[in-house]
Amino acid sequence: MPTTVVVGASRGIGYQFIQTLAAEGNTVIATARNVADLEGNVKADKIPNTHVVQADLTSADSLIAAAKATSSLVNGQIDHLLINGAFLSSTGGMNPTDFADKAELFLEELKKSVEANIAGPLFAINAFLPLLRAGKEKRVTYISSGVAYVPETIDTRIANSVPYSVSKAGGNIVIAKFAAELQDEGFTFLSIAPGGVATEAMTDMSKFTDEEKAKMQVMLGRMMQKYPEWKGLISPEECVKRILNVVKNSKVEQSGQFLSYWGNTTQWL
Template structure:
């Protein structure tokens, strides 16, 4: 019976991972969240089978170790797949690098929060769950990254905003690559995968953006549509998760450490 741990499962594609994986016959899911009660209530209300909820905070190594210990008692000390979805998305997403010229303290504050969740977080999570992964059969780790962390895509579509988030996601990617390099001889497959533009509450809510920042976003989306003329806009969490899991399933051991799009390549990010 395959067992998957989803770190950061309370909403968006994290919650969709629970629904999709648990629905597959025989799969067991361990879902982590900072607020256990809220997630347990959602899982119960939606009648999601084969799912256990465990408390965890991605920014705390001790919390992740405690989550792994609690998980071990539920799954006989082994898991097959660790999905790291939790992340910090800075409220300065509408700002370009030069917008921080007179706001260095704001940049440092947002960068620190981003790095704690998006760089240190995956390292904490992997180290905590590594003994359980070593005991499992599939030995897969998937880090949910973002297309805004890709260098060629940033240049081609001139993605100038989301500076702390982009930088920290790029940092998270290299953490995954470092683990892949270190554990290459143990049969692990580590992947960073960008989920595409997904119609979650976080992406669709622009209430915290100024009119100037909204205008910048529209310009950026316009450039994206020039590169991807067939793009119809953000996809559903269900479609994103379906594609991500397909990439994971079809990945080869020699791809361990790579950063891929939800199409399974390094060129098509939407």
């Protein structure tokens, strides 16, 4: 029975990951800042073979403690570390020029984004690395974003989500660096973009101004122009199914790559 650690499992596709993985027979270690809430949901939904461990993606000490707690639950080894947790800036509707007179806001949001989306994966991988080395599959998957892919940014003119996009691109580099360093140990490190998913973060427009909503509608229009077959946001269940399919079919030779949930670099929706 494979053992998977899901870092950032309390909601959205993170929670869907634990549901899908547990149903497939994995032993799942699910991390969250608020353990009580996640434990309650896991119990209410009767998700089997799942343990909840406290962890904060922005705290190296917290992740080291989570790895120690995990080790005692799974005899010191795991097969797959899946890093889903992230910081999604509230400035997602702003383009670069919108920060012209908001330098402090940009720096504040960038700092939070870097801590969670760049430092977080590095902290998590280092914390769980001994357990991965003892496991059989040696897989690490970082949930990234298509907005971190430069050609897609240019093609669809995605000018918004600046701190988030920059930090996710940085997270991809962190994954590539681990792949380069541990190439001879049989690891498969992947960054995978989840596409457009109908999570609360994507569907709740209440936090955006009318101007930001208008910009996002223009962006969606350009995306639909590039992907005429795209039928809109998919469910977390479908998203997770596609991501895990890419993971299962990936080879060690692909370690360090940044892929879409279709397993390529040409189709991001």
